[in-house]
Amino acid sequence: MDIGMVGLGRMGANMAARLKRGGHRVAGFDPGAAAREAAQQAHGLETFDSLAALVAALPAPRVLWLMVPAGAAVDATLDALGPLLRAGDIVVDGGNSNYKDSQRRAAQCRGSGIHFLDCGTSGGVWGLAEGYSLMVGGEESACERLRPLLETLAPAPDRGWGRVGPSGAGHFAxxxxxxxxxxxxxxxxxxxxxxxxxxxxxxxxxxxxxxxxxxxxxxxxxxxxxxxxxxxxxxxxxxxxxxxxxxxxxxxxxxxxxxxxxxxxxxxxxxxxxxxxxxxxFADKMLAALRDRFGGHGVKRG
Structure with a gap:
C-alpha cells in the first residue's frame, strides 16, 4: 500500500521506516529540509519538498498520515491539503490532538467526501523496533481499508491496535x-x-x-x-x-x-x-508567612 507521511520528526520518520520495512511504499514531506534529509539518510525514505508534490506522487485514492504538532499546525496542514485531495482519500491524524478538534476536522473533511481518522499513537522512540499501540477513531470502512498499514505499525497484526469508536474516540482514548x-x-x-x-x-x-x-x-x-x-x-x-x-x-x-x-x-x-x-x-512563601504570623514560627530568609 502507498502512503504519504506528513511530518518527518523522529516519530514520523520512525513510523514511515517501519511501514517501509513492512513492504509499503512510503513517501514523505516535512517543511524542514533538515528533517527531510535526516529521513533520507537514516531510513532511505523518498521525500518531497512540498505537499503538492507529495500528493501528486501518490496513486488515488490517497492515504495521508499526519505526524505534526497538535493544534494550529494540524488545521494549517488540512487547509493546505484540501484543494489537493479528492473524495475517497483518507487523512489520518496520528498526533496528540484534542478529541474535540478531531471531531470538528472529521466533519469538515466529510463535507468534501474525504475520510478522516484520528489515531492515538503510543510507543515513542521505541515504536520502530517494538511497534506502536494504535487507537483509531472514525468510520469503520476507512479503518478497514488501512488494516494493512495498522497491522504493520502495531506490535503484531492481531494485537496492539483497533478501531475504538467514532470520530474523536481514538484521540480521547x-x-x-x-x-x-x-x-x-x-x-x-x-x-x-x-x-x-x-x-x-x-x-x-x-x-x-x-x-x-x-x-x-x-x-x-x-x-x-x-x-x-x-x-x-x-x-x-x-x-x-x-x-x-x-x-x-x-x-x-x-x-x-x-x-x-x-x-x-x-x-x-x-x-x-x-x-x-x-x-x-509564591504559594510556599505565603505558607511560611502565615505560619509566622499566627504562630511566631519565624521564616527562613532567602
Whole structure:
C-alpha cells in the first residue's frame, strides 16, 4: 500500500521506516529540509519538498498520515491539503490532538467526501523496533481499508491496535492513556524518592528497580525504563527537576470534572508537574508567612 507521511520528526520518520520495512511504499514531506534529509539518510525514505508534490506522487485514492504538532499546525496542514485531495482519500491524524478538534476536522473533511481518522499513537522512540499501540477513531470502512498499514505499525497484526469508536474516540482514548501514564510515573518517582531519602539504609536503587522488574506486581515497561535510567545515572545527576507536560493530562482532568468522575491520582500528578516548574514559589512563601504570623514560627530568609 502507498502512503504519504506528513511530518518527518523522529516519530514520523520512525513510523514511515517501519511501514517501509513492512513492504509499503512510503513517501514523505516535512517543511524542514533538515528533517527531510535526516529521513533520507537514516531510513532511505523518498521525500518531497512540498505537499503538492507529495500528493501528486501518490496513486488515488490517497492515504495521508499526519505526524505534526497538535493544534494550529494540524488545521494549517488540512487547509493546505484540501484543494489537493479528492473524495475517497483518507487523512489520518496520528498526533496528540484534542478529541474535540478531531471531531470538528472529521466533519469538515466529510463535507468534501474525504475520510478522516484520528489515531492515538503510543510507543515513542521505541515504536520502530517494538511497534506502536494504535487507537483509531472514525468510520469503520476507512479503518478497514488501512488494516494493512495498522497491522504493520502495531506490535503484531492481531494485537496492539483497533478501531475504538467514532470520530474523536481514538484521540480521547489516547488522552486518557496519557493521563494514566502521568499517575504511574508519579507513583514510581515518589517511591524511588522515599528510598533515596532513607540514607541510613543505603538502598541500591538500580538493584531494587531490577528486582521489581521480575515477578513483582508493579513490573511494567515504565519500570524497565526507570531501571535503565538508574543504572546509567544512579543519582540522576545533571537532570533539572523540571517536568513538562504536553496537554493530555490537563485535558483528562478537565474531562473528569465535566463527567463528574473522581480522578485524584491523575489530577495530583498533573499538579506535581506544574509545581516542578516553580523556581520561586509564591504559594510556599505565603505558607511560611502565615505560619509566622499566627504562630511566631519565624521564616527562613532567602
Amino acid at each position: 489516547k488522552m486518557v492513556h496519557n493521563g494514566i501514564e502521568y499517575g504511574m510515573m508519579q507513583a514510581y518517582a515518589e517511591g524511588f524518592a522515599i528510598m533515596q531519602r532513607k540514607e541510613s539504609l543505603a538502598l541500591d536503587l538500580p538493584q531494587v528497580a531490577e528486582i521489581w522488574r521480575h515477578g513483582s506486581v508493579v513490573r511494567s515497561w515504565l519500570l524497565d525504563l526507570a531501571a535503565e535510567a538508574l543504572e546509567d545515572n544512579p543519582a540522576l545527576e545533571g537532570i533539572a527537576p523540571y517536568v513538562a507536560d504536553s496537554g493530555e493530562g490537563r485535558w483528562t482532568v478537565a474531562e473528569a470534572i465535566e463527567l463528574d468522575v473522581s480522578a485524584p491520582v491523575i489530577t495530583l500528578s498533573l499538579m506535581e508537574r506544574l509545581r516542578s516548574r516553580d523556581k520561586d514559589s
